[in-house]
Amino acid sequence: MVSTLESAPTSHRYLPLTATANPSPNQSLLPLTATVSGADHLVIGDCDVPALVARFGSPLYILDETTLRTACRQYREAMVRHYPGESLVLYASKAWSCLAVCAIVGSENLGIDVVSGGELQTALGAGFLPERIYFHGNNKSREELELAIATHCRIVVDNWHELHTLVDLLVGAETPVSILLRLTPGIECHTHEYIRTGHLDSKFGFDPDQIEAVFAYVSQQPALRCIGLHAHIGSQIFELQPHEDLAGVLVQWFQKATQYGLPVTELDVGGGLGICYTEADDPPTIDAWVQTVGTAIAAACEAQDVPLPRLLCEPGRSLVGSACVTAYTVGSQKTVPGIRTYVAVDGGMSDNPRPITYQSVYRSLVANRMGAPLTETVTLAGKHCESGDVVIAAAQLPPLMAGDIVVVPGTGAYNYSMASNYNRVPRPAAVLVGQGEAHLIIQRETLQDLLRQDCIPAHLQSLTETRPQ
Known part of the structure; x- marks a missing residue:
């Protein structure tokens, strides 16, 4: 027997699914398919989470295909409902760039936003057409720009240096390169200072x-074809008003660009919609965000007598963030009397650097004992040699023992993509789950993988050959 989390024991009442007919994935702490089995185990995509850990090891990223596809469709369909002109939703792949994730969003008829040569190569490898790839970045290398030109993707130009480099690279080019210009709107929003842009x-x-x-300048460059303007105001945003303000600013610039003879037809409003990391988070739905943006752009165009542009947006976190959880295995514990109890897991800042980087707060649950009462507050610590390697500072959990499987929800965005090999810890595996099947989409790194790029100069070879065995 499998029950939904809404009927799960009250000890986990902070982890319900969104109780609506069409839940917005970004408002759910767990993937939309999350349930509790008769064995009191967490189940995602009809796959038993403790069984996944037994099969694939831990730490383990578990990505729910249904949740990711639902978010893609909600963005795409909301654009059609709320914006009277042409539109295209782009996946901001910096949130999680790998072949499988990119292939899923591509199959849902989304375009893609990339910010490096590596992300561009991944998008191409996943089957994206170049005209649906938009290349961002504030310091693209000459080699990256050459790759972008060769692949005929759209280039979102960020600064004068990049403009001049492009013009230099395109001397003698027969076909102009399609670009957008990234503009800074001067709009503040309430989010972490590192992710306000x-x-x-x-x-x-x-x-x-x-x-x-x-x-x-651009109007005098025959090698550059400026097809649009772009702006982005930040990330993990719960407010809608800043996006309304952005619409008015962008349309004013759009009108000014046409006065310079630029063939602009696209406006890209960026992304930034937040997700739930804790029960206190209350982001707008995907539909509400798109309605705000689409209505505001249409109204600004009407007010300024500007033809409707092709409207682009670039969600990342709100597409993939809530679709993934990370499963850990509990190891050692240490109680400091009168202060705290540390419970260590087999991962930490190398697979989720957001807590130590942004002071991000998460929730957790025990996947192999979902009904156990939450009677303890502990510090869920990582395994790395760093005092700040804390996954959750005050985690409400049942009494834990070595071997328990602790799951942290909301880890689909900026976890794998920011993962490192700190302390020479191999990066985790990732599996895609759905309809009772689990597919490996990222192999777990091995100790041999860690040494693969290392080089030993010739004068050190003798040291390695004579070292004690």
């Missing part, structure tokens, strides 16, 4: 006082 004090984009000079 639209305010004036930002490393990204052309500032407002540069815009007309940029338009004038």
Whole structure:
């Protein structure tokens, strides 16, 4: 017997699925398919989570295909409902770039946003057409720009250096390159200072006082075909008003670009919609976010007598974040009387650097004892040699023992993509689950993998050959 989490023991009442007919994935702490089995185990995609750990090891990223596809469809369908013009949803692949994730969003008829040569190569490997790939970044290398030109993807130009480099690379080119210009709108939003990108004090984009000079310069470059404008105001945003404000600013710039003769037809409003990491988080639904953006752009165009552009948006976290959980195995414990109890797991900052980087807060549960009362508050610590390697500072959990499987939800965005080999720890495996089947999409790194790129100079060879065995 399998029950939904909504009927699970009250000890886990902070982990319900969204109780609506069409839940917005970004509002759910767990993937949409999460259930509790008769054996009191967490089940995702009809796969028993403790069984997945027994089969694939831990730490383990578990990605629910249904949740990811649902988010893709909700964005795409909401665009059709709420924006009267043409539109395209782009997946911001920096959230999680791998062949399988990119292939899923591509099969859902989304385009893709990449920020490096590696992400571009991954998108191409997953089957994306170049005209549906948009290449961002504030310091693209000459080699990356050459790759972008060769593959005919769209290039989102961030600064003067990049403009001049492109013009230099395109001397004698017969076909112009399609570009968008990234502009800094000067709009603040309430989010972590590291992930605010639209305010004036930002490393990204052309500032407002540069815009007309940029338009004038690009209009004189036959090798550049400026098809649109882009702006992005930040990440993990729960407010809708800043996106309304952005629409008015972008449409004003769009109108100004046409006055310089630029053939602009696209406006890219970026992304930034937040997700639930704890029960206190209350982000808008995907539909509400798209409605705000689509309605605001259409209204601004009507007010300024501007033809409707092709509207682009770039969700990342709100597409894949809630679709994935990370499973760990409990190891050692240490109680400091009167202060705290540390419970260590077999991962930490190398597979989830967000807590130590952004002070991000997560929730957790015990996948092999879902009904156990949450009677203890412990510090869920990572295994790395770093005092700050704490997954959750105050985790509410049942009494734990070595071998328990602790699951942390909301780890689909910026976890694998920011993972490291700190302490020479191999990066985890990832599996895609759905309809009772689990497919390996990222192999677990081995100790041999860690040495694969190492090189030993010739004068050190004798040391390695004579070392004690």
